[in-house]
Amino acid sequence: MTERAAGATALLAANEAFYRAFVGGDVAAMENLWSGTASVACVHPGWTALRGREAVLASWRSILASGRAPRVVCTNPTPHILGDAGFVLCEERVAGAALVATNVFALERGVWKMVHHHASPVAQEAFVVVPSQQEDDASLN
Secondary structure (H helix, E strand, C coil): CCHHHHHHHHHHHHHHHHHHHHHHCCHHHHHHHECCCCCCEEECCCCCCEECHHHHHHHHHHHHHCCCCCCEEEEEEEEEEECCEEEEEEEEEECCEEEEEEEEEEEECCEEEEEEEEEEECCCCCCCCCCCHHHHHHCCC
């Protein structure tokens, strides 16, 4: 496996860990996933932007501790690596609704840590753009 492929695999594993913590209501795992050194932010569907680790983690504690955290299924995750930063673009299925999400990560001591999560609903009549092969090849750069 090339270094690039290994990085993409690790990035997808971090993304999967995020959704496991979300679905499992695991506050400690969620807190561990977020960066402890970089600036972080989060935009939950319908919420204003949250800035800073304290505000972001407080939102996750509230969501996960409520016992009413929605069952979220991540589909079609696509990793994009940009040096020591990377992001995963994916779709989320939540209670029959479709959302699109961007999860941004930064390497901290060789481990991908989340620095930003943004999820937004998809319009019912969303159109699909088919990417060119050149765009596909560039996604892992």
